[in-house]
Amino acid sequence: MSKLSIGIDVGGTKILAVAIDPSDSTILFESRADTSDSADALIAALADIVEVVSEGATAVSGNAKPVVRNVGLGLPGIVDSTGMLRAAPNLQCAIDVDVKSRLEAILGLPIVVENDASCAAWAEAMLGAGRGVRDLLLVTLGTGIGGGIVRSGELVRGAHGFAGEPGHMLVDPSGPTCTCGRSGCWERFASGTGLGWLGSRAALRGDAPGLLEQVGGDAERIDGELVSVAAQSGDQGALDVFGEFSWWLAAGLANLANLLDPELLLIGGGLADCADLYLEQTRVHFRELVLGGAARTETGIEVATLGSRAGAVGAALLAIGGKTEKS
Ligand SMILES: [Zn+2]
Numbered sequence: 001m002s003k004l005s006i007g008i009d010v011g012g013t014k015i016l017a018v019a020i021d022p023s024d025s026t027i028l029f030e031s032r033a034d035t036s037d038s039a040d041a042l043i044a045a046l047a048d049i050v051e052v053v054s055e056g057a058t059a060v061s062g063n064a065k066p067v068v069r070n071v072g073l074g075l076p077g078i079v080d081s082t083g084m085l086r087a088a089p090n091l092q093c094a095i096d097v098d099v100k101s102r103l104e105a106i107l108g109l110p111i112v113v114e115n116d117a118s119c120a121a122w123a124e125a126m127l128g129a130g131r132g133v134r135d136l137l138l139v140t141l142g143t144g145i146g147g148g149i150v151r152s153g154e155l156v157r158g159a160h161g162f163a164g165e166p167g168h169m170l171v172d173p174s175g176p177t178c179t180c181g182r183s184g185c186w187e188r189f190a191s192g193t194g195l196g197w198l199g200s201r202a203a204l205r206g207d208a209p210g211l212l213e214q215v216g217g218d219a220e221r222i223d224g225e226l227v228s229v230a231a232q233s234g235d236q237g238a239l240d241v242f243g244e245f246s247w248w249l250a251a252g253l254a255n256l257a258n259l260l261d262p263e264l265l266l267i268g269g270g271l272a273d274c275a276d277l278y279l280e281q282t283r284v285h286f287r288e289l290v291l292g293g294a295a296r297t298e299t300g301i302e303v304a305t306l307g308s309r310a311g312a313v314g315a316a317l318l319a320i321g322g323k324t325e326k327s
Contacts, residue, residue: 007316012090072319121148123314208237
């Protein structure tokens with residue numbers, strides 16, 4: 001092994017970098033760092049972490065220092081076709097900063113920059129739950145909803161690079177206010193934040209007394225984590241909230257399937273960890289909601305398998321050129 005590809009996933013609070021062997025996509029080394037709140041510090045941290053994972057991979061392989069062939073960078077927001085981050089509620093310091101060119105100048109390497117969930121979708125299509133599937137969508141359920149679209153075996157970027165933001169499909173104009181400034185986006189209902197909101201609403205209606213008791217009667221303090229833990233311990237009110245959640249999740253997935261007819265819909269992000277609480281109900285609601293219902297060829301709804309590394313691995317794979325290199 002004499003070549004390395006490095007993928008970096010920048011989140012709102014954490015950076016994860018992986019060094020992979022481009023011949024077989026094996027992760028040789030990984031490292032985490034904190035995200036910075038200034039662009040200069042962020043770029044310095046990215047340059048550092050590239051060095052850390054390339055040194056680490058060298059130590060693991062026991063060979064002479066391998067050559068870093070390419071670097072991919074996943075950013076949490078909309079990334080235009082030049083690689084510039086244009087909007088990112090959780091990484092404001094990097095908006096309209098030319099991270100790509102500045103990091104390329106430091107590292108002396110070309111860098112591919114892409115939306116983080118698009119990177120994750122690509123990783124799942126190449127190595128994860130969607131391996132071998134040419135038409136799939138990944139939705140990542142976390143604080144919000146991210147998304148990535150693989151169509152005919154290629155990542156869909158859109159005319160300007162902004163494709164794959166299903167979280168901001170408007171599903172209920174009378175719904176709660178979104179971080180984007182509008183009301184009733186899908187992610188206000190079907191993300192971790194949405195789960196908490198559905199829990200608060202159920203508690204205010206008197207339908208989730210167990211949840212309300214845990215927050216001392218202050219329904220506003222109910223968050224997605226609390227609902228998940230309570231549901232896992234069998235609290236009926238929390239389980240009913242997951243029933244509602246599964247409808248909202250299915251509604252958005254049905255919209256996506258009506259538009260794109262994918263073979264597979266994948267659920268990733270933090271809420272994928274408790275998919276047993278909602279996946280089956282989501283499949284049932286999806287069949288009710290999607291156009292044609294039972295008459296159409298079934299679309300699979302499955303859990304993504306690469307977990308929190310999907311974004312970083314996908315960034316590395318996209319930097320390689322979207323194909324594993326046979327050496
Ligand atoms: Zn929105």
